[in-house]
Amino acid sequence: MDFSYRESVDLRDAPCLSGENFAVEVQACIARGFRVGAFFGLPHGPEDVGLVAVLCPEEDGNLCVLHSRPLTSYPSMSPTCAELHWFEREVHEQWGITPEGHPWLKPIRFHAPARSAFGEVRPRPLPGQTSYFAVQGPQVHEVAVGPVHAGVIEPGHFRFQCLGEEVLHLEISLGFQHRDIERMLTGGPDARTMHLMENAAGDTSIGHSFAHCALFEALTRTEPAPRGQMLRRVALELERLANHTGDLGALAGDVGFLPTLSYCGRIRGDFLNMTALLCGKRFGRGLLCPGGTKLDVDEALIAELRKRLAAAHRDARGAVDLCLYSNTVRARYDDCGPISTNAARACGLVGVAARASGLARDARVQFPVAGAAPGDIPLSKCESGDVYARACVRSHELDRSADFIQRALNALPEGKSAVSTPALPPHRMAVGIIEGWRGEICHVALTDAEGRFAAYKIVDPSFHNWFGLALALRGQQISDFPLCNKSFNLSYCGHDL
Amino acid sequence: MFDVVRERVRQGYRTCRYPALAPELPERFLGRPRIAAAPCPPGCADCLAQCPVKALELRPQGPALDMGRCVFCGACARTCPQKTIVFSRDHRVASRSREGLIISSTDPGQQPGKAIPLFRRSLRLRQVSAAGCNACEADCNVLTTPVFDLGSYGIDFVAAPRHADGIAVTGPVSENMRQATLDTFDAVPDPRLVIAVGACAISGGIFRDSGECHQGVSALLPVDLYIPGCPPHPWSILDGFLTLMGRSR
Numbered sequence: 045m046d047f048s049y050r051e052s053v054d055l056r057d058a059p060c061l062s063g064e065n066f067a068v069e070v071q072a073c074i075a076r077g078f079r080v081g082a083f084f085g086l087p088h089g090p091e092d093v094g095l096v097a098v099l100c101p102e103e104d105g106n107l108c109v110l111h112s113r114p115l116t117s118y119p120s121m122s123p124t125c126a127e128l129h130w131f132e133r134e135v136h137e138q139w140g141i142t143p144e145g146h147p148w149l150k151p152i153r154f155h156a157p158a159r160s161a162f163g164e165v166r167p168r169p170l171p172g173q174t175s176y177f178a179v180q181g182p183q184v185h186e187v188a189v190g191p192v193h194a195g196v197i198e199p200g201h202f203r204f205q206c207l208g209e210e211v212l213h214l215e216i217s218l219g220f221q222h223r224d225i226e227r228m229l230t231g232g233p234d235a236r237t238m239h240l241m242e243n244a245a246g247d248t249s250i251g252h253s254f255a256h257c258a259l260f261e262a263l264t265r266t267e268p269a270p271r272g273q274m275l276r277r278v279a280l281e282l283e284r285l286a287n288h289t290g291d292l293g294a295l296a297g298d299v300g301f302l303p304t305l306s307y308c309g310r311i312r313g314d315f316l317n318m319t320a321l322l323c324g325k326r327f328g329r330g331l332l333c334p335g336g337t338k339l340d341v342d343e344a345l346i347a348e349l350r351k352r353l354a355a356a357h358r359d360a361r362g363a364v365d366l367c368l369y370s371n372t373v374r375a376r377y378d379d380c381g382p383i384s385t386n387a388a389r390a391c392g393l394v395g396v397a398a399r400a401s402g403l404a405r406d407a408r409v410q411f412p413v414a415g416a417a418p419g420d421i422p423l424s425k426c427e428s429g430d431v432y433a434r435a436c437v438r439s440h441e442l443d444r445s446a447d448f449i450q451r452a453l454n455a456l457p458e459g460k461s462a463v464s465t466p467a468l469p470p471h472r473m474a475v476g477i478i479e480g481w482r483g484e485i486c487h488v489a490l491t492d493a494e495g496r497f498a499a500y501k502i503v504d505p506s507f508h509n510w511f512g513l514a515l516a517l518r519g520q521q522i523s524d525f526p527l528c529n530k531s532f533n534l535s536y537c538g539h540d541l
Numbered sequence: 542m543f544d545v546v547r548e549r550v551r552q553g554y555r556t557c558r559y560p561a562l563a564p565e566l567p568e569r570f571l572g573r574p575r576i577a578a579a580p581c582p583p584g585c586a587d588c589l590a591q592c593p594v595k596a597l598e599l600r601p602q603g604p605a606l607d608m609g610r611c612v613f614c615g616a617c618a619r620t621c622p623q624k625t626i627v628f629s630r631d632h633r634v635a636s637r638s639r640e641g642l643i644i645s646s647t648d649p650g651q652q653p654g655k656a657i658p659l660f661r662r663s664l665r666l667r668q669v670s671a672a673g674c675n676a677c678e679a680d681c682n683v684l685t686t687p688v689f690d691l692g693s694y695g696i697d698f699v700a701a702p703r704h705a706d707g708i709a710v711t712g713p714v715s716e717n718m719r720q721a722t723l724d725t726f727d728a729v730p731d732p733r734l735v736i737a738v739g740a741c742a743i744s745g746g747i748f749r750d751s752g753e754c755h756q757g758v759s760a761l762l763p764v765d766l767y768i769p770g771c772p773p774h775p776w777s778i779l780d781g782f783l784t785l786m787g788r789s790r
Contacts, residue, residue, distance in 0.1 A: 154717055155753060171717035191721045194700035196668040196682040198675055199718060220717045221672045224753040235593040239612060239747045246676025246772065303545055307552050309686030317567065324569030327676050327772070330614050339569070359552060366548050537674050 046106040049411050052263050052474035055086075055096070055111055055490060063095075063118030069110050070097050074125050077102045079392055081475070081486045083131035084501040085139035088114050093139045096501075098475060098488055104410045104418065107475065120146040127392025130511060150174045153219035153540055172201045172217050179205035179212050187522060191220045198536035202525075209521045214514045221540035229500035233260075233468070242329045244502055245538035250276070250283040250319075250328040251480025252502070252538075255487040258413060259476030260334035263491065266465045270457035272336020273415045278452050279319060279328050279337075281421070281445040284481040286315035288438040288445075289360050291533050295435055296367040298527045299376040307363035314356040318349055336462030346453050353453075357446040364439050377432035381516035381528035384429060393512045395483015395505045397532055400437045401429035407479035421448045434531040468495040480505060482535065504538030556690045560789060564632065564776045571613045571628035572774075574606050578646040579625055588617035588626060594740070594747055605645035608634055609743040609759075612771035633789075635768045635781030639759065642743070642767055656787025657765075659732065660706060663695045664786055666736065667705035667729065671722045672754060673712030676772040677739035681709065683775050696782050702726075707734025707765070711772075713741040713754035714761060726762055734785070736766040738778060743767050 045058035061069060074080070078099035085093045092114030099108040112118065120143030122129035130152065132143040137151045154171045172191065179186075184207050191199035199220040205213040225240050241256045242249040254276055261268055268276075293308020316326035323331035323339050331337055341349070367373050383393070388401035398405040406423045408416070424440035426433035468491050476487040483505030492498035513532045517525060557564060566572070581603055588604055589597050596610035597617060603625060606617070618626045625646075636642050637654025670678050681698070684691040691697065699705050702725050714722055726735065737758050740746035745756035755761060768781035783789040 171720075191718065192669060192725055196670070196678050196698050198670045198673065198678065199721065220715065220721070221670075221712075222715055222717055222753055223672050223713065223748045224751045228748075228751055235591065235616075236747060239593045239614065243674040243676075243747050243771075246674030247679055249676070303549060306687050307548075309683070310552075310555050310688050313683055313686065313688055320567040320570065322569075324567055324571050324615075325613075326680070326774070329612075329771070362548050362551060366544060369544075535675065537672070540672075 045110075046108050049107050049475055049477055050262055050414060052265070052469075052472040053109065054471050055109070055473045056471065058109060058111055060094070061110065061112045063112055063115045066095060066097075066110060066112035067119045067121050070099070071121055071124055073099045073108055073110070078108060080125075080127050080131060081107065081477070081484075082488045082501050082503045083128060083135065084488070084499070085135050085141060086111065086490065086499050093141060095135065095141065096488070098486070100410075100477075109473070115141060117142040117144050119144050122146050126390045127508070130507065151219065153222045155219065155222050155224070171220055174217065176203050176217075177205065177213055177215050183207060184212070200536050204522055204525070206522055209523065211517050211520055211522050211525070214517045216510055216514055218510070218536060218539050221537040223537070223541065225541045226500055226502060230497050232497050232500075238333065242327070244541065245504055245535040246327055247287060248283065248480045248482065248485070248504070248535065248538065250279045250332065251478055251485050252487075253332040254280055255476035255478040255485045257332050257334045257476070258478060259474050259487045259489055260465060261414070262474035262476065263468050263472055263489065264334070264465050266335060266463065268414055269336035269460050269463045270415055271340070271459050272461040273413065274452050274456055275322070275337045275341065275461060276332055277413065277416065278449050279322060279331055280478070280480075281449050282315055282319045283328060284445050285360070285442060286312050286319070287481040288442055289315060291530065292364050292367070292435060292438055294530045294533070295377075295431070295527065296373065298530050299373055301367050301370060301373050304363050304367035307359065311356055311360045311363060314352065314359070318352050318356070321345060321349060333462055334465045336460070338462065340461040341456070346456065350450060350453050353446060353449055357442065360442055364442065368435065368439060374432065376527065377435055378430060380431040380524050381520055381531060382428065382430040383512060383516050385427070387515060388429065388512065391511050391515060392508050394508045395479070396434055396437050397509050397512050398483065399423065399425045400433035402427045405484065407477050407484045411477045413478070421445065431527055431531040470495045482506060482533070483509065502541055504535055504541075506534040506536075506539045509534055510539060556687050559689070559776065559779065560783065566630055566632060566774070566776070570630050570632075570774070571615050573631040573634050574608070574611070574618070574626060574628050574644055575649065576604060576606060576644055576646045577625045577627070578603070579623060581625060582622060585622065587620045587622065591616040591620045594749065600645060603646045605643055607744070608642040608644060608769040609639060609767060610740060610746070610749070611769060612740050612747060632774050632776045633780050634770060634773065634777050635766060635784050637766055637784070639764070639767060642769055653784045653789070657785060658787060660734075660786050661788065664782060665697050665699045665705050666707055666709045667702045667725060668698050668709045668711070669722050669725050671710055671712040671718040671742070671758065672715035672748070673739065673741060677711035677741070680772045680775045681711065681738060681778060684779055689775060689779060691779070694779070694783065694788070702728035703730065705729050705733075707736060709736040709738050710742045710758040711738045713745040713748040713751070713757055715754050719755060719761065722758065723761065734765045735762045736768065736781070736785070737764045738768045739773055740769060740771045743769060746771060
């Protein structure tokens with residue numbers, strides 16, 4: 045069933061497919077040019093779980109939703125649609141639904157199963173304890189890293205299969221950050237809901253809370269206050285500026301180019317402090333609410349923001365250009381961790397990583413939020429798919445986000461910053477799609493007969509992109525891992541939820 | 542080379558002189574809460590209903606707020622009909638004791654507690670992210686930038702627990718990070734410290750009721766320093782470290 049990303053549907057209006065037909069339909073959609081936005085299990089009763097797939101068009105247009113009857117197995121789609129392999133593992137781990145013919149069904153979060161798989165009680169796996177891809181042969185060696193890494197960074201486990209310096213394969217095992225957010229969200233919304241959104245991935249507090257607000261407004265058919273909507277978009281781009289600046293600095297640090305590292309570390313804070321001017325918190329917590337923003341700005345604050353933004357943008361430009369125009373930096377960024385356009389499409393990359401590989405994927409263009417013109421923040425794209433391309437996409441986006449914020453603050457709509465929203469309607473499904481700084485954030489929720497969340501699915505861009513990092517490192521030197529890793533800078537908690 | 546030098550001059554000197562000079566905090570910043578000694582209207586419990594983390598408790602003399610649970614969202618202060626609860630802009634919230642985090646009208650939060658002279662000049666910490674959302678981690682990390690210049694206080698985040706004086710834990714400690722957190726602590730030589738950074742590490746924060754988390758490192762190890770916030774402001778974290786070292790003003 046096709047539907048607009050800004051409207052809600054009743055899933056009961058869509059045909060309820062058998063497992064076989066569901067798999068056929070999903071693959072047919074992907075063959076027509078759709079990609080996977082979300083794929084998850086939907087409980088119909090205590091022992092009955094069906095599948096739901098939300099598919100996004102490559103160009104702008106309507107989304108497609110497909111769903112199945114309660115089932116225990118279905119034909120795996122991973123062999124033909126590589127981008128689904130992680131999703132199929134997730135659903136198997138959560139609900140015990142087996143994709144028959146999946147190449148390697150391993151846990152991705154190592155949590156206790158949400159229910160016993162139809163009577164069969166599975167023991168809880170220990171974190172990271174599973175079979176790993178291994179390369180055999182003389183002089184082949186394995187390097188295992190984590191979960192606790194050497195820096196101030198989230199936990200994850202990495203296994204490199206190496207021949208000398210060359211990485212033949214990298215396998216990434218996550219789940220250490222699993223907090224069970226999606227289960228905590230069911231039965232809501234309540235006083236915790238917005239806080240859980242802001243904590244899904246702390247560095248993307250605005251992105252995830254914006255996606256939730258967009259979803260909430262689609263469910264309740266609310267048009268957000270134009271002023272609040274513009275302030276949210278300003279906050280979203282400030283979040284992008286802060287994180288892109290931090291990433292560009294960290295990339296410079298990983299090749300030993302220290303001036304840019306030092307400047308960007310400070311300038312990132314300047315952007316965060318601008319968000320704190322809006323709401324008191326550097327990560328933008330407490331700013332957004334369904335209907336608009338909780339807090340408004342006055343003329344003095346707008347002037348201060350514009351002044352600070354101009355200064356911080358100028359500093360960021362200077363710091364980043366220093367690094368991108370340096371020959372020694374270019375020598376390290378060029379051809380490091382390349383991903384071809386075809387590979388990026390096959391494994392379903394989104395966001396900066398997708399655009400660096402030549403894919404025109406940007407939710408700000410394809411799924412503009414209410415009141416936004418599709419081209420008011422132009423898409424930034426590169427072709428080479430290497431670390432340099434991922435740095436360049438970020439660098440272009442610094443200019444475009446800063447330019448947008450200046451224009452937005454210059455012409456902020458008048459009126460209140462928020463409108464009130466009604467209670468959620470029963471038996472509706474809607475999505476919230478926002479281009480966070482890492483990439484497309486997709487929230488999907490279905491309400492029950494009482495208008496409470498029966499299921500809430502969060503797809504962080506990292507969920508699509510972690511496999512991209514593994515792919516990027518193939519054939520690279522293991523010493524380039526930090527650089528490749530930083531060029532993706534994916535979220536562990538956003539993946540683990 | 543010339544470009545590098547020119548840019549260096551243009552970017553200027555940006556390090557703050559903390560704690561000699563008070564840090565600049567935004568107008569809307571919510572810091573240490575204060576509770577006025579005014580009796581609540583009979584039957585009023587609006588603040589309790591608004592709190593997402595059950596940080597408030599109604600006592601006969603008025604509400605008591607647990608900063609260890611508080612996410613500093615300000616919902617209680619906004620809903621309070623007579624402004625009994627107010628959030629100040631004071632970033633100094635750290636305490637050596639769990640009780641020191643509880644604020645009421647009769648007790649504005651105890652003194653931060655005694656410093657440990659051994660660490661006065663040098664403090665090396667191994668940071669452990671145990672299901673943190675990466676906000677606390679980011680605000681620890683930012684201390685190493687030139688604005689804060691953590692190294693100039695003799696404080697460093699180190700890679701190996703063997704080189705550390707203690708661990709700074711962020712996050713509610715998921716079941717999947719429980720063993721790794723305990724193993725990291727075990728690898729730190731005595732005498733060793735545990736610092737809980739953020740509401741999650743102190744009490745589980747917003748994830749307190751998640752069956753997959755352990756209500757913070759406080760539930761697993763004895764904690765020497767609590768730094769509340771969601772996330773704590775970098776200045777709050779630095780103030781906490783300096784409190785422990787006996788160098789806070």
